[in-house]
Amino acid sequence: MTAPLSRRSLLLQVAGLGVSVSFLGGSAFAADGAMARRKLVVVICRGGMDGLTVSPPVGDPDYAALRGAVAVAPDQALKLDGTFGLHPALQSVHALALKGQARIAPAIASPDRARSHFEAQDVLETGAAQVYGVSTGWLNRTLEVMGPSRVEGLSVGATAPLILRGKVQAASWSPGKGVDETARLPTLLQDLYKADPLMGPAFARGLETEAMAQAAMTALNPAPVPVSTDTTAMNGSGMAPQVAASPPMAQDARAIAGQRQGREAARKLGATLAGFMVQDGGPRIAAISLDGWDTHAGQVGQLNTRLSYLDAVLDGLNTGLGDEWRNTVVVAATEFGRTARVNGTGGTDHGTGSTALVLGGRLKAGGIIGDWPSLKQEALFENRDVRPTLDMRGLFKGVLADHLGVDRAALDATVFPDSADAKPVTDLV
Amino acid sequence: MGKQRAQGKTGDARETNGVSLPSNDLMAAIAATRFGLGARPGEIDAARDDPRGFLAAQIRPEGADQPQGGEDSAQRLAEVSDYQMQKRDAKAAQKDMGGDAKSAPVKDLQKDLRDQAGDDFLARARLGATTDAAFRERWALFWANHFTVSATSLAVGAVAGPFEREAIRPHVFGRFEDLLVASSTHPAMLLYLDQAQSVGPNSRAAQYQRKAGKTAGGLNENLAREILELHTVGVDAGYHQADVTEFARAMTGFSIGRPKDPSPHRFLFRDNAHEPGARTVMGRRYAQEGQAQALAVMRALAASPHTAYHLATKLAVHFVSDTPPPALVARLRKAYLDSDGRLDEVARALVAAPEAWDPVAAKFKTPYEFAISTWRSVDAQPSGIDKLAPVLTGLGQKPFSAPSPKGWADEAQVWCAPDALIKRLRFSEGFAAVVADRLDPSLLAQTALGARLTPPVAKAVARAETRREAMALLLMSPEFQRR
Numbered sequence: 001m002t003a004p005l006s007r008r009s010l011l012l013q014v015a016g017l018g019v020s021v022s023f024l025g026g027s028a029f030a031a032d033g034a035m036a037r038r039k040l041v042v043v044i045c046r047g048g049m050d051g052l053t054v055s056p057p058v059g060d061p062d063y064a065a066l067r068g069a070v071a072v073a074p075d076q077a078l079k080l081d082g083t084f085g086l087h088p089a090l091q092s093v094h095a096l097a098l099k100g101q102a103r104i105a106p107a108i109a110s111p112d113r114a115r116s117h118f119e120a121q122d123v124l125e126t127g128a129a130q131v132y133g134v135s136t137g138w139l140n141r142t143l144e145v146m147g148p149s150r151v152e153g154l155s156v157g158a159t160a161p162l163i164l165r166g167k168v169q170a171a172s173w174s175p176g177k178g179v180d181e182t183a184r185l186p187t188l189l190q191d192l193y194k195a196d197p198l199m200g201p202a203f204a205r206g207l208e209t210e211a212m213a214q215a216a217m218t219a220l221n222p223a224p225v226p227v228s229t230d231t232t233a234m235n236g237s238g239m240a241p242q243v244a245a246s247p248p249m250a251q252d253a254r255a256i257a258g259q260r261q262g263r264e265a266a267r268k269l270g271a272t273l274a275g276f277m278v279q280d281g282g283p284r285i286a287a288i289s290l291d292g293w294d295t296h297a298g299q300v301g302q303l304n305t306r307l308s309y310l311d312a313v314l315d316g317l318n319t320g321l322g323d324e325w326r327n328t329v330v331v332a333a334t335e336f337g338r339t340a341r342v343n344g345t346g347g348t349d350h351g352t353g354s355t356a357l358v359l360g361g362r363l364k365a366g367g368i369i370g371d372w373p374s375l376k377q378e379a380l381f382e383n384r385d386v387r388p389t390l391d392m393r394g395l396f397k398g399v400l401a402d403h404l405g406v407d408r409a410a411l412d413a414t415v416f417p418d419s420a421d422a423k424p425v426t427d428l429v
Numbered sequence: 430m431g432k433q434r435a436q437g438k439t440g441d442a443r444e445t446n447g448v449s450l451p452s453n454d455l456m457a458a459i460a461a462t463r464f465g466l467g468a469r470p471g472e473i474d475a476a477r478d479d480p481r482g483f484l485a486a487q488i489r490p491e492g493a494d495q496p497q498g499g500e501d502s503a504q505r506l507a508e509v510s511d512y513q514m515q516k517r518d519a520k521a522a523q524k525d526m527g528g529d530a531k532s533a534p535v536k537d538l539q540k541d542l543r544d545q546a547g548d549d550f551l552a553r554a555r556l557g558a559t560t561d562a563a564f565r566e567r568w569a570l571f572w573a574n575h576f577t578v579s580a581t582s583l584a585v586g587a588v589a590g591p592f593e594r595e596a597i598r599p600h601v602f603g604r605f606e607d608l609l610v611a612s613s614t615h616p617a618m619l620l621y622l623d624q625a626q627s628v629g630p631n632s633r634a635a636q637y638q639r640k641a642g643k644t645a646g647g648l649n650e651n652l653a654r655e656i657l658e659l660h661t662v663g664v665d666a667g668y669h670q671a672d673v674t675e676f677a678r679a680m681t682g683f684s685i686g687r688p689k690d691p692s693p694h695r696f697l698f699r700d701n702a703h704e705p706g707a708r709t710v711m712g713r714r715y716a717q718e719g720q721a722q723a724l725a726v727m728r729a730l731a732a733s734p735h736t737a738y739h740l741a742t743k744l745a746v747h748f749v750s751d752t753p754p755p756a757l758v759a760r761l762r763k764a765y766l767d768s769d770g771r772l773d774e775v776a777r778a779l780v781a782a783p784e785a786w787d788p789v790a791a792k793f794k795t796p797y798e799f800a801i802s803t804w805r806s807v808d809a810q811p812s813g814i815d816k817l818a819p820v821l822t823g824l825g826q827k828p829f830s831a832p833s834p835k836g837w838a839d840e841a842q843v844w845c846a847p848d849a850l851i852k853r854l855r856f857s858e859g860f861a862a863v864v865a866d867r868l869d870p871s872l873l874a875q876t877a878l879g880a881r882l883t884p885p886v887a888k889a890v891a892r893a894e895t896r897r898e899a900m901a902l903l904l905m906s907p908e909f910q911r912r
């Protein structure tokens with residue numbers, strides 16, 4: 001009983017953070033030698049992550065005045081170069097940066113300029129030049145162009161992110177008691193779902209993922225975590241009366257109160273993801289979502305917490321991947337940055353350019369990715385935001401081309417439609 | 430094609446503009462499942478004579494039903510304010526004495542507030558599980574989701590339930606403009622989207638603050654942006670950043686009374702926080718003073734054809750299909766514009782539209798719809814929030830916690846994820862374990878799905894090894910999961 005119980009307990013804590021994980025991987029990679037071990041993880045930070053807090057340009061002469069109360073103090077920032085530092089919560093990222101295994105792209109944006117979360121996330125995840133251009137995700141199309149592939153997928157959190165939606169079936173997984181796929185009920189249901197184009201494949205994938213999750217958790221082999229049944233989101237019977245379940249908001253409070261625990265859980269999430277990826281035939285492409293970056297008010301405390309989670313997830317990935325870290329590239333990106341000026345409520349509003357983090361053992365050392373436009377008033381985009389100097393698609397294309405060997409023509413036309421103008425960033429790996 | 434089929438039935442008026450309608454039996458089942466919240470025993474029979482009339486009779490000027498109980502938002506915010514004060518005092522005491530920052534009374538207050546939010550949600554779920562007018566309830570739920578407030582803080586959680594009761598339910602069959610104003614002036618929305626703190630940079634309040642050497646408050650454009658993008662004209666309406674900022678300036682002053690103000694914990698327009706001067710939003714100039722200015726902008730937004738199209742599309746997606754027939758959207762849009770934004774007329778147009786009665790059940794139930802429909806199928810209701818909240822949280826729809834101001838997604842692709850199906854199966858097995866032993870599963874399949882029940886599912890239910898297995902199969906069948 002110990003193993004499944006600790007698995008549930010662990011992932012329940014993770015689920016409380018508003019985190020979801022999804023995997024895509026395929027045997028297409030296994031066919032081609034050196035590429036066979038290459039891995040890519042995309043972290044989507046939803047809500048508009050403030051680049052000027054992630055990698056504060058403390059050496060930029062206009063930074064402190066524009067940012068006022070939400071500025072990171074120069075002596076607090078973890079130094080990267082004469083201009084940039086990292087937010088003090090990003091300790092693991094900073095340690096990697098000192099080894100040349102983490103870099104920042106401090107003025108990056110998708111092609112979307114509407115400052116709408118929903119539109120900008122769609123553009124980020126579909127890889128289209130504009131909203132409503134495409135209805136499938138670019139990670140899904142990446143696998144499509146790499147050849148017929150078998151997908152292993154999982155998401156912690158019950159919904160499917162757009163970046164993984166498409167022709168290739170992606171899966172999802174979140175904590176709960178597993179289902180034995182050889183039991184009578186699943187078999188009968190698979191029969192009833194035969195004619196349903198949505199439920200049939202989804203249910204089959206759900207059953208497979210259950211088996212895979214067991215294997216991942218065994219690979220991770222966590223120390224047993226004490227089980228507290230009162231946070232059980234879904235219990236065996238679904239409504240067992242003996243469970244003293246919490247009222248709706250109680251779990252949030254616990255997450256806040258246990259910020260340390262949260263960081264530990266986030267690290268385990270990263271390590272669990274790594275546990276999936278190091279399996280033979282396991283996923284080589286994964287996407288994680290981290291919510292909660294929309295900081296219109298009281299930004300300092302919120303970002304402290306969120307960046308601490310992000311750092312812990314990345315740290316868990318790094319340590320969990322072990323030797324495989326050298327075959328891995330991780331990109332953390334957001335739909336847009338935030339206003340260069342602090343607003344009237346201790347926060348910032350929707351902006352344009354932000355920071356992407358690029359990490360991995362295969363990374364070539366180097367300075368910032370793309371140019372820094374500075375924060376001079378005349379340099380700001382629409383006198384308001386960090387002016388983007390790098391197209392997000394160029395960064396992703398560079399990674400897909402040089403790291404995973406995706407063909408340039410396919411990148412320009414299929415993975416990122418109509419994107420020939422967005423040149424791949426070279427010399428990343 | 431539909432025409433030929435309809436011509437076969439002589440004298441039958443089952444055709445409107447070339448779209449044929451299904452039989453009364455099938456329409457009755459669709460009325461209860463697609464437009465309602467899943468059939469209770471007897472509901473499909475009640476709808477059989479006149480399925481469209483059965484739904485139209487649920488539309489009424491006084492709005493939606495109200496869930497039982499619950500304090501109003503001002504009382505709740507007073508409790509939140511008490512809690513915050515006591516917490517501050519306890520913190521100060523801790524500094525002096527080195528005691529526990531969260532004393533027992535402070536924790537109790539916090540727990541009370543959370544319990545009340547749980548009670549609100551449970552009362553709403555019980556209404557959904559028991560109402561005879563489930564179309565009316567679904568219509569109200571649509572608008573509550575359209576004007577989402579999500580429990581991102583203790584305060585918003587405390588007033589999410591009252592918001593629905595006070596700002597949404599009374600107005601869902603009235604004019605959209607009134608619903609928009611009720612939502613945009615309710616403390617829950619003003620808190621959730623940061624409007625309460627927004628201050629005009631040139632307002633008297635900001636000037637006093639600067640004179641006093643304090644950091645002056647400033648503009649927060651969050652609510653203004655979401656009203657444009659999500660609540661009214663939609664992101665494609667051709668507005669720009671400058672329109673958002675101008676609207677945000679017009680809305681400065683929309684706030685909540687503090688304990689010593691004349692309307693404590695209720696909407697208060699603070700004239701001294703209002704940005705002076707005329708505003709231009711989407712090409713129209715607004716020279717009004719005070720709160721009349723933002724209200725005039727809202728009236729213009731409500732009257733916009735962009736809003737009519739945005740709402741018509743969203744309603745068609747919610748009720749009928751993720752890719753709705755353009756003819757249906759056009760009907761709803763026309764009903765909105767012809768009636769000056771009357772939502773009862775839009776509801777009537779939806780029920781009357783033949784495209785809304787397509788026999789194919791294209792929609793996949795959200796977790797809330799699924800859970801409520803299971804209780805309805807056995808004529809029961811959730812007995813406690815502890816039976817409901819963990820289930821919904823596990824299925825990805827935590828109570829009062831939509832992931833963003835956009836609200837819960839409506840598309841099948843989002844909810845019909847592999848893991849979600851496994852979770853639904855676990856829930857169905859657990860539910861069946863509690864209720865199935867006293868029921869006749871084959872009869873239940875008939876009362877829950879009526880003419881929508883297909884032979885393979887009827888057969889699987891009839892041949893199941895146990896009543897529990899039969900019940901779980903029914904709840905997990907494509908017919909029950911879809912609507």
